[in-house]
Amino acid sequence: MKVLLVEDDAETASYIAEGFAAQGIHIEHAADGVAGLARARSGDYQAIILDRLLPGRDGLSLLQELRRAGTITPVLYLTAMDGLDDRVEGLEAGGDDYLVKPFFLAELLARIHALVRRTADAHTQTRLRAADIELDLIRRKVMRSGREIALMPQEFRLLEYLLRNAGSVVTRGMLLEHVWDIHFDPQTSVVESHISRLRSKLSQGVACEYIRTVRGSGYMFVAHL
Amino acid sequence: MLTSRRFDNETARLSALLIGLFALSALLLAATVYWIADRGMRAELRDFISADAGAIASGYRSEGLSEAMEVVQQLTAVPGLSGRYLLQARDGRKLAGNLDAMPARSGLFQVTTAPGRAQAGAGAGTRPAGAGRHAHRHAQGRRRQVVLGEGSFLPDGSYLFVGERVERLVRTRTHILVSLGWIVGATVLLAIAGGVIWSAGFLRRIDAITRTCRAIVAGRFGERIPVHNSQAQLDRLSATINDMLDRITALLESLRQVSTDIAHDLRTPLTRLRQRLESARAKPLGARDYEQVVERALEDCDGILAVFSALLRISQIESGMRLTNFSRVDLPALLRQAAAVFAPVAEDAQQTLTTDLCAPLEVLADRALLLQMVSNLVENAIRHAGRGAAIRVECRVHGGEALVRIGDTGPGIPAAERDKVFGRLYRLERSRSTPGNGVGLALVAAIVKLHHYTIALTDAQPGVCVNIHIPLRAITDGGPIQAADAAATAGEPALIGWMAGRARATVHPRQ
Numbered sequence: 001m002k003v004l005l006v007e008d009d010a011e012t013a014s015y016i017a018e019g020f021a022a023q024g025i026h027i028e029h030a031a032d033g034v035a036g037l038a039r040a041r042s043g044d045y046q047a048i049i050l051d052r053l054l055p056g057r058d059g060l061s062l063l064q065e066l067r068r069a070g071t072i073t074p075v076l077y078l079t080a081m082d083g084l085d086d087r088v089e090g091l092e093a094g095g096d097d098y099l100v101k102p103f104f105l106a107e108l109l110a111r112i113h114a115l116v117r118r119t120a121d122a123h124t125q126t127r128l129r130a131a132d133i134e135l136d137l138i139r140r141k142v143m144r145s146g147r148e149i150a151l152m153p154q155e156f157r158l159l160e161y162l163l164r165n166a167g168s169v170v171t172r173g174m175l176l177e178h179v180w181d182i183h184f185d186p187q188t189s190v191v192e193s194h195i196s197r198l199r200s201k202l203s204q205g206v207a208c209e210y211i212r213t214v215r216g217s218g219y220m221f222v223a224h225l
Numbered sequence: 226m227l228t229s230r231r232f233d234n235e236t237a238r239l240s241a242l243l244i245g246l247f248a249l250s251a252l253l254l255a256a257t258v259y260w261i262a263d264r265g266m267r268a269e270l271r272d273f274i275s276a277d278a279g280a281i282a283s284g285y286r287s288e289g290l291s292e293a294m295e296v297v298q299q300l301t302a303v304p305g306l307s308g309r310y311l312l313q314a315r316d317g318r319k320l321a322g323n324l325d326a327m328p329a330r331s332g333l334f335q336v337t338t339a340p341g342r343a344q345a346g347a348g349a350g351t352r353p354a355g356a357g358r359h360a361h362r363h364a365q366g367r368r369r370q371v372v373l374g375e376g377s378f379l380p381d382g383s384y385l386f387v388g389e390r391v392e393r394l395v396r397t398r399t400h401i402l403v404s405l406g407w408i409v410g411a412t413v414l415l416a417i418a419g420g421v422i423w424s425a426g427f428l429r430r431i432d433a434i435t436r437t438c439r440a441i442v443a444g445r446f447g448e449r450i451p452v453h454n455s456q457a458q459l460d461r462l463s464a465t466i467n468d469m470l471d472r473i474t475a476l477l478e479s480l481r482q483v484s485t486d487i488a489h490d491l492r493t494p495l496t497r498l499r500q501r502l503e504s505a506r507a508k509p510l511g512a513r514d515y516e517q518v519v520e521r522a523l524e525d526c527d528g529i530l531a532v533f534s535a536l537l538r539i540s541q542i543e544s545g546m547r548l549t550n551f552s553r554v555d556l557p558a559l560l561r562q563a564a565a566v567f568a569p570v571a572e573d574a575q576q577t578l579t580t581d582l583c584a585p586l587e588v589l590a591d592r593a594l595l596l597q598m599v600s601n602l603v604e605n606a607i608r609h610a611g612r613g614a615a616i617r618v619e620c621r622v623h624g625g626e627a628l629v630r631i632g633d634t635g636p637g638i639p640a641a642e643r644d645k646v647f648g649r650l651y652r653l654e655r656s657r658s659t660p661g662n663g664v665g666l667a668l669v670a671a672i673v674k675l676h677h678y679t680i681a682l683t684d685a686q687p688g689v690c691v692n693i694h695i696p697l698r699a700i701t702d703g704g705p706i707q708a709a710d711a712a713a714t715a716g717e718p719a720l721i722g723w724m725a726g727r728a729r730a731t732v733h734p735r736q
Contacts, residue, residue: 082534152565183593184597184600185534186600187604189573193569194569216520216523
């Protein structure tokens, strides 16, 4: 996998490059907006990590230019601009995800994985399958080994998100944003409570842990035990 | 100072211009008055002259020269007369009248009598007084007299001059000129005085503004420009500057508050983190212990970062930068969503979370912030109410407002501390041991203020209840039409309908 990183801070860039290299992801680095745009146009990347405040050309206009030119590579903003307006503005300009500095490498990795996977999925799927669990996305039904499991709407969304990213880590932040539309840090263990409920409903009778806790990062749906 | 001298010059120029205009208009007025008065008096004089000349001429026509002489003698016999007459023969000999003989000349003209002669009719020569004018020694006048009159020739060639002393005219003219002079002078003086007073007042006000601005520059942010409660533009300017200063001061205060809070409350966790790392370095530890220390350190860092972002968010909201994201939000639906998110958390803490919500009700709000506000309050209840508590989320329309209540049956908050809990980083002494960074309620207060809601804490006996009053009218003004309009305007019957439509739901009855 090849990812383009447009970031002017050399230290942040090398921190990301090292962390991604350890996961077998190759990072190409551009230090300013102009070089970033040129690379993004010519290269074949699975994803682009884009800083918003860049020398030469700001990230927002860079992305707008890129989208006008027809490039559909998923883009994640990695920026210190953390206002909700900034987020909305960034996503409207054609961004796919938004991560605020300071960030954790695990979070960035998980989000990039999810982005790449989301683009790979044709999104026209009507069913999601993993191990003996099957989600009917139209009827909003969950079957395990042919037996229906009753889930609350939020639990269904949680499971769907985990399944779509099966095999990859999803962080608490990703779950809060995508499942509950919460863009702030809750002071209580919201994610943990919902996950534990989902786990107990999924493993009715059959003791089996599909949803693994990844310490310090988040959760992962593991289909092959 | 350069700018103030420059300004003085400006004022002086403006005053001079004003004075000049005043003087010019006074002069114009004086000239007009003078011209009209002079013309009127001259016309009157001419009427007198032609009446007398007519009488003498008609005497001549009926009975000849002797009768004309008779009329002249009769006319001059009146004592204190201002009329001047001369009838002289063809050869220049004076026949009658109170003027000396003079060269005959017809038409309207002015003659000047020579001064110094006391005797009337004393034969003396004439002397020229300017081109075509003749000076006469006048019989009775010690002083030089100016006579305006009309000369004409009678059919036999004798000459008749009838005139009137213009002394009166000149005197009146002089009086008019003098009084007009006074008027112009007084006007100019008044203009100068007015200009000085006006510019002094103006300068004083400007100086006050300058003084205040300098004080602000010098760091005395409490200084304000005195305003005199009038609608004058200078007052409006002063009031506007004062408003601006208030706003800036509030922003500064908020900024200072944030820095103080950060300095004060982040020092504790940072010190704790440092101590932990220090003691880890001091003691010989195994790999597993190190891992634990790192884990704890990371948790501490997360906590510190969370406080940071919460504080920044509060100041962002308080500075009013986030008014752009307002849209229609279904309030009960949002509350239901929040309750559904936190119900499992409450249940894990052996609490119940129930809702009692009214029918769909749209309000104009920032959805993300409203959700955060409700979430913070619910989480606060979960964290502080303790085991077995019942948490309620309610929403109803009451009068012209929507009332959102989030109550619990926990230990409550002492009355004395209720106002303080919305301040930044405030935590009750007994909750220091429970997790949380103390900014949750400050954030709630900031969001409430941004939306122009009001918030109040009441004693739920037991427990505490947070009431958020959402004025529906205020939201309607300038905003999109909302579902509450009907209820807000139609009054009681509609309200009863609303109440009947309320849905009672328990979010988490399972298990």
